[in-house]
Amino acid sequence: MTVIELANASRWYGNVVAVNDITMSVGPGVTGLLGPNGAGKSTIMHMIAGFLAPSKGTLTVNGAPSWGNPDVYKSLGLVPERDSVYAFLTGEQFVRATARLHKLPDVDAATRRAIEMTDMAEAAGRRISTYSKGMRQRIKVAAALVHDPEILLLDEPFNGMDPRQRIHMMELLAKLGTEGRTILFSSHILEEVERVSGTIQVMVAGRLAASGDFRAIRRLMTSRPHVFNVRSSDDRRLAAALVGRPYTSAVEFTAKGLQVRTSDFGAFCAQIAVLTRDHGIALRELLPTDESLESVFGYLISNQAN
Amino acid sequence: MSSLFNPVVAAITVRATLGRRRAFLLAIPAVILIALTLILRASHPAGGAQWPDPVLGDMGFSVLLPLTALIIGTGVLGAEIDDGSAIHLLATPIRRSTVVVTKFAVAALLTMVFAAIPELLAGLLAPASRKLAIALFVGALVGSVIYSAVFVMASVLTTRAIAVGLLYVLVWEALLGNLVGGVRILSVAHYSLGVANAIYPDQNLRAGLSLTTSLVLGVIVTVGGLILATRRLSAFAIKGEPA
Numbered sequence: 001m002t003v004i005e006l007a008n009a010s011r012w013y014g015n016v017v018a019v020n021d022i023t024m025s026v027g028p029g030v031t032g033l034l035g036p037n038g039a040g041k042s043t044i045m046h047m048i049a050g051f052l053a054p055s056k057g058t059l060t061v062n063g064a065p066s067w068g069n070p071d072v073y074k075s076l077g078l079v080p081e082r083d084s085v086y087a088f089l090t091g092e093q094f095v096r097a098t099a100r101l102h103k104l105p106d107v108d109a110a111t112r113r114a115i116e117m118t119d120m121a122e123a124a125g126r127r128i129s130t131y132s133k134g135m136r137q138r139i140k141v142a143a144a145l146v147h148d149p150e151i152l153l154l155d156e157p158f159n160g161m162d163p164r165q166r167i168h169m170m171e172l173l174a175k176l177g178t179e180g181r182t183i184l185f186s187s188h189i190l191e192e193v194e195r196v197s198g199t200i201q202v203m204v205a206g207r208l209a210a211s212g213d214f215r216a217i218r219r220l221m222t223s224r225p226h227v228f229n230v231r232s233s234d235d236r237r238l239a240a241a242l243v244g245r246p247y248t249s250a251v252e253f254t255a256k257g258l259q260v261r262t263s264d265f266g267a268f269c270a271q272i273a274v275l276t277r278d279h280g281i282a283l284r285e286l287l288p289t290d291e292s293l294e295s296v297f298g299y300l301i302s303n304q305a306n
Numbered sequence: 307m308s309s310l311f312n313p314v315v316a317a318i319t320v321r322a323t324l325g326r327r328r329a330f331l332l333a334i335p336a337v338i339l340i341a342l343t344l345i346l347r348a349s350h351p352a353g354g355a356q357w358p359d360p361v362l363g364d365m366g367f368s369v370l371l372p373l374t375a376l377i378i379g380t381g382v383l384g385a386e387i388d389d390g391s392a393i394h395l396l397a398t399p400i401r402r403s404t405v406v407v408t409k410f411a412v413a414a415l416l417t418m419v420f421a422a423i424p425e426l427l428a429g430l431l432a433p434a435s436r437k438l439a440i441a442l443f444v445g446a447l448v449g450s451v452i453y454s455a456v457f458v459m460a461s462v463l464t465t466r467a468i469a470v471g472l473l474y475v476l477v478w479e480a481l482l483g484n485l486v487g488g489v490r491i492l493s494v495a496h497y498s499l500g501v502a503n504a505i506y507p508d509q510n511l512r513a514g515l516s517l518t519t520s521l522v523l524g525v526i527v528t529v530g531g532l533i534l535a536t537r538r539l540s541a542f543a544i545k546g547e548p549a
Contacts, residue, residue, distance in 0.1 A: 051397075053543065070401060080390070080394075080544075088321055088326070
């Protein structure tokens with residue numbers, strides 16, 4: 001069952017394209033929207049939440065467009081990335097006010113339930129201005145959950161959380177997902193997405209680079225060629241030794257040593273030390289050059305283009 | 307009408323506007339007006355003094371009222387839009403018209419408290435006609451309503467609402483309004499003066515519009531401003547980061 005549907009959705013600001021021709025379906029369960037900073041994740045989130053109109057294409061939530069349709073918030077909760085809340089209210093007042101804005105029949109019970117769900121009961125009586133960033137995130141989640149929405153959108157929900165809060169939030173999202181809700185959260189941290197969601201949508205430079213089961217995409221990510229900068233006591237002999245190995249796809253001399261391209265990340269890392277020892281070469285530097293998330297995403301998108 | 311006013315939105319707006327000692331800051335101009343009235347009354351014990359007109363008219367009516375309305379009117383919604391907290395309000399099924407009208411009602415009420423009521427108190431303390439004091443008070447009440455609609459609208463239309471509001475009050479109303487007659491048709495100050503002058507005709511008020519014209523134009527500006535603000539808020543968008 002598809003709850004959120006984007007069909008060829010694009011969004012641009014003047015000449016700058018933020019989101020480019022995205023077609024995506026999100027159904028019940030936890031889905032991670034993964035991508036480096038500036039990939040267009042927040043733009044997608046804001047479009048789904050009805051705070052941005054697509055410049056082109058269509059976007060629907062439960063079959064209805066979310067733009068210009070406040071009724072969509074009856075079944076949708078939003079946790080924005082921006083840290084601005086009504087800091088002069090206590091956490092409990094903030095959640096209660098949200099419950100009243102939703103015109104819930106039992107405001108007290110809904111407020112209590114949402115606060116307990118997010119583990120904020122102890123701090124609920126304090127002003128939000130005294131909260132840590134992680135606590136602010138959680139009280140925002142409590143407010144977004146107060147009307148028991150079918151869909152929950154969270155923009156970078158783990159930002160500013162300590163490890164314990166992070167684990168608690170991950171457990172909460174997983175629980176909400178197994179209850180049959182549609183949870184979509186954005187993150188630029190691979191491990192966060194890996195721990196919470198089975199399904200991911202990977203965005204790079206405004207485009208959808210990969211979509212589907214996390215494990216399959218992870219395999220695609222780890223099987224990509226890796227590049228290392230290597231310095232040793234005898235680069236020429238090391239190059240000759242490396243060329244004879246099946247995991248080496250290319251070796252190049254550079255001003256600072258060697259640049260080695262490998263098709264098998266695990267085998268290269270496991271055997272390079274053994275290889276240098278066997279040849280009596282001292283290994284002085286071994287630096288991966290493309291381990292940033294951006295390069296992983298870049299590989300995915302170039303793969304998709306091919 | 308009840309669906310156009312939401313008490314939760316109103317309560318949050320009042321707390322945001324008056325919290326953190328902002329109420330004291332808003333009260334300072336009103337206190338200055340009343341204090342100046344008391345000082346001048348004490349220093350001019352003889353009757354027939356000329357000072358009430360410039361103090362109640364120029365300072366109270368042309369400075370205190372519009373500037374108080376400007377600070378409150380642009381803050382009730384504009385501040386939340388600027389800092390992003392408005393998203394928590396707008397991500398609920400509350401109608402945008404309800405948000406705008408509630409914010410406007412709070413702004414108008416607070417402007418009455420911090421500008422119209424001090425104007426009445428100063429008028430009653432000054433050695434002027436009691437009827438003039440009441441006329442100025444009613445004019446200030448009308449001005450509070452219209453100014454609030456204009457400045458709430460400005461805060462939704464532009465992020466530089468205070469600068470735009472200052473230009474309107476100081477250049478359009480105070481400067482051009484006194485030099486070019488036609489400007490009065492689009493001057494909230496003159497709508498208010500038109501009402502005050504109808505209650506207590508006084509040449510010193512320099513009212514340029516009749517009561518009917520003032521009321522009709524005032525209603526058009528207020529309703530038009532609120533409709534425009536609602537339409538703009540319905541298209542409220544958050545800018546995402548470009549890729």
